[in-house]
Amino acid sequence: MKIAILGGTGHIGMGIALRIAMLGNEVIVGSRELEKANIKAREYRNILEQRGLEGDIIGMENGEAAREADISIFTIPYKYAYSTAESLRNFLRDKIVISPIVPMVKKGGFFLYDPPVEGSAAEKLASILTESKIVSALQTIPAKKFADLDAKFEWDVPVCSNDEDAKRITMKLIDRMEKLRALDAGPLVVSRLIESITPLLLNLMLQNKIKSLGVKFL
Amino acid sequence: MKIAILGGTGHIGMGIALRIAMLGNEVIVGSRELEKANIKAREYRNILEQRGLEGDIIGMENGEAAREADISIFTIPYKYAYSTAESLRNFLRDKIVISPIVPMVKKGGFFLYDPPVEGSAAEKLASILTESKIVSALQTIPAKKFADLDAKFEWDVPVCSNDEDAKRITMKLIDRMEKLRALDAGPLVVSRLIESITPLLLNLMLQNKIKSLGVKFL
Numbered sequence: 001m002k003i004a005i006l007g008g009t010g011h012i013g014m015g016i017a018l019r020i021a022m023l024g025n026e027v028i029v030g031s032r033e034l035e036k037a038n039i040k041a042r043e044y045r046n047i048l049e050q051r052g053l054e055g056d057i058i059g060m061e062n063g064e065a066a067r068e069a070d071i072s073i074f075t076i077p078y079k080y081a082y083s084t085a086e087s088l089r090n091f092l093r094d095k096i097v098i099s100p101i102v103p104m105v106k107k108g109g110f111f112l113y114d115p116p117v118e119g120s121a122a123e124k125l126a127s128i129l130t131e132s133k134i135v136s137a138l139q140t141i142p143a144k145k146f147a148d149l150d151a152k153f154e155w156d157v158p159v160c161s162n163d164e165d166a167k168r169i170t171m172k173l174i175d176r177m178e179k180l181r182a183l184d185a186g187p188l189v190v191s192r193l194i195e196s197i198t199p200l201l202l203n204l205m206l207q208n209k210i211k212s213l214g215v216k217f218l
Numbered sequence: 219m220k221i222a223i224l225g226g227t228g229h230i231g232m233g234i235a236l237r238i239a240m241l242g243n244e245v246i247v248g249s250r251e252l253e254k255a256n257i258k259a260r261e262y263r264n265i266l267e268q269r270g271l272e273g274d275i276i277g278m279e280n281g282e283a284a285r286e287a288d289i290s291i292f293t294i295p296y297k298y299a300y301s302t303a304e305s306l307r308n309f310l311r312d313k314i315v316i317s318p319i320v321p322m323v324k325k326g327g328f329f330l331y332d333p334p335v336e337g338s339a340a341e342k343l344a345s346i347l348t349e350s351k352i353v354s355a356l357q358t359i360p361a362k363k364f365a366d367l368d369a370k371f372e373w374d375v376p377v378c379s380n381d382e383d384a385k386r387i388t389m390k391l392i393d394r395m396e397k398l399r400a401l402d403a404g405p406l407v408v409s410r411l412i413e414s415i416t417p418l419l420l421n422l423m424l425q426n427k428i429k430s431l432g433v434k435f436l
Contacts, residue, residue, distance in 0.1 A: 107407070108405070108407075110404045110405060110407065110408060112407065112408075112410075112411070113410070113411060113414075153436070154436070155436075158418065158422060183422050183425075183426055184422070184425040184426055185418060185421050185422055185425060186328045186421045186424070186425050187326070187328060189325070189326075189328065189330065190328060190330075190418065190421050192330075192331070192414075193330070193331060193414050193415070193417055193418035193421070194418065196331075196410075196411050196414040196415075197411070197414075197415065197418075199411055200376065200403065200408065200411035200412065200415075201435065203403050203404045203408055203411070204376060204401050204402075204403055204435055206404070207401075207402040207403060207404050208401055208402055213435045213436065214435070214436065215433060215434070215435055215436075216433070216434045216435075216436055217419065217422055217431045217432070217433055217434075218371070218372070218373075218431065218432065218433075218434055
């Protein structure tokens with residue numbers, strides 16, 4: 001499977017790119033700038049090479065990446081996510097699009113969830129990409145730690161979607177990544193509950209002076 | 219410390235009553251009906267006695283319980299929580315009131331968070347009990363499993379409040395209960411993020427056929 005990580009040049013994109021490439025998938029790192037995408041793709045390949053691993057990771061401009069891929073992961077900051085979605089609409093038709101987007105505000109030093117009128121970022125994305133299969137997942141993965149291949153963790157990933165096949169494929173992909181467990185959370189309307197966890201994690205990290213926190217359901 | 223568990227005759231009240239009594243606290247089980255409160259208090263004492271443990275657990279009508287206690291835990295279903303709060307207002311003045319309340323709706327077979335206009339159940343409680351010290355906690359504890367003293371678990375309890383002292387006291391109480399870890403989540407406004415976890419847990423249980431799920435941040 002060809003998997004594009006749109007806006008995949010940040011920490012969360014890096015972790016996902018490395019770990020998905022390690023599974024033998026073709027990974028396309030997308031960016032607004034081809035140059036940046038290429039630099040990051042090379043950087044990610046080098047990280048895997050230094051570990052004696054091969055990784056099929058290439059860089060592309062976001063539009064090209066979306067067009068080429070079977071699955072696109074939308075790791076784009078929520079401020080630009082919706083306009084980017086509009087511009088990629090045609091390339092993403094009939095394909096799986098995974099939304100890890102979390103709209104947040106900081107008020108009085110604390111993070112709060114700031115959903116759009118659609119109810120959640122994933123539902124807003126679905127309202128724009130009406131012909132794509134939207135899956136909500138990966139919001140609660142601590143980006144920096146996930147990008148560190150030596151990091152120890154064990155996290156759960158709630159996944160929701162209105163498309164059962166797309167959900168199963170996404171869950172399988174997540175389950176194959178080491179130390180992640182995908183859990184079916186139901187239809188896309190549940191995304192607001194998943195997205196809400198991210199600002200809570202940030203507050204808990206802040207208040208308890210913990211560097212990174214993910215979540216486990218047990 | 220005298221701790222009242224208002225509406226403490228259900229599973230979540232039972233777990234809290236048993237485990238707080240085991241720590242050596244005086245526990246008052248509150249109910250709308252004194253008779254029911256007394257029956258449950260006796261039942262809880264018997265459970266502890268059968269384990270060779272002593273527990274100072276008595277029953278009272280909710281109003282009496284609130285008046286007697288230093289801390290009240292508001293384990294009342296959210297449909298009755300606010301009207302009960304109105305009626306207990308005077309008894310709870312200047313005292314710590316812990317809110318585990320979660321307003322939920324079930325739509326299309328799935329649970330969603332249904333907060334009041336105040337933003338969360340805890341904030342609505344605070345808007346009624348203006349002279350009490352409201353602490354939000356214990357929403358994500360699976361009630362039945364928590365009531366089973368043989369159950370194995372390890373859960374985190376995010377705690378938030380606008381009153382730092384009340385928050386510290388509540389966190390200490392929770393930390394003293396075996397296998398629970400209290401985590402400071404910030405001010406009361408964060409309660410909406412904590413309360414949101416409960417419907418997500420219910421959906422995850424439902425979709426993945428798991429009997430009970432709590433949460434751990436790691």
